[in-house]
Amino acid sequence: MKIRAVRLGFIVLAVAIASALFVSSGMGAAKAKPKGDPPELIAKGKALYAKAPCPSCHGPEGKGDGPAGKGFPADHKPANFTTGVFKFGGDDAKVRESISKGRPPYMPPNPNMKEDEVAALSAFVRSLGPKKP
Numbered sequence: 001m002k003i004r005a006v007r008l009g010f011i012v013l014a015v016a017i018a019s020a021l022f023v024s025s026g027m028g029a030a031k032a033k034p035k036g037d038p039p040e041l042i043a044k045g046k047a048l049y050a051k052a053p054c055p056s057c058h059g060p061e062g063k064g065d066g067p068a069g070k071g072f073p074a075d076h077k078p079a080n081f082t083t084g085v086f087k088f089g090g091d092d093a094k095v096r097e098s099i100s101k102g103r104p105p106y107m108p109p110n111p112n113m114k115e116d117e118v119a120a121l122s123a124f125v126r127s128l129g130p131k132k133p
């Protein structure tokens with residue numbers, strides 16, 4: 001009788017430990033999941049940005065200080081991505097739209113750019129803003 005009780009206690013304990021391990025490992029996996037855009041996507045966007053005509057207007061560091069933008073009117077200056085403020089919307093969908101469809105009359109559209117390239121450029125320009133706390 002006593003032995004059976006001890007054995008039962010052991011089983012209960014073993015189950016409790018196993019489920020605790022299961023829960024904590026599950027939570028660990030959730031924490032490890034990257035928040036925001038994956039670094040590889042941002043890096044791909046950075047490389048594309050440098051190759052594309054973007055820097056001529058938005059500047060090499062995305063500060064909106066490229067030579068081609070100098071003559072643009074004050075209310076249509078090339079966006080300074082380091083502010084993290086997006087006139088046309090700063091979520092991924094809006095930024096992709098800005099890149100592929102353009103924002104007339106000064107931001108040119110990129111109709112032939114591939115979907116994954118637009119996604120990478122979007123991730124990159126959004127990554128230039130101040131880090132959120």
Ligand code: HEC
Nearest residue numbers: 052053054057076077078079086087088089098106107121
């Ligand atoms: C000929 C100059 C020019 C080039 C080249 C250019 N842009 Fe722009 N871009 C602009 C201007 C000007 C604006 C702001 C338009 C306005 O305010 O009317 C803008 C706006 C944007 C916006 C929206 C910003 C906001 O505040 O919502 C994004 C995103 C953007 N550009 C990304 C890019 C990317 C990525 C490239 C390269 C593929 C690129 N641009 C190439 C001139 C340019």
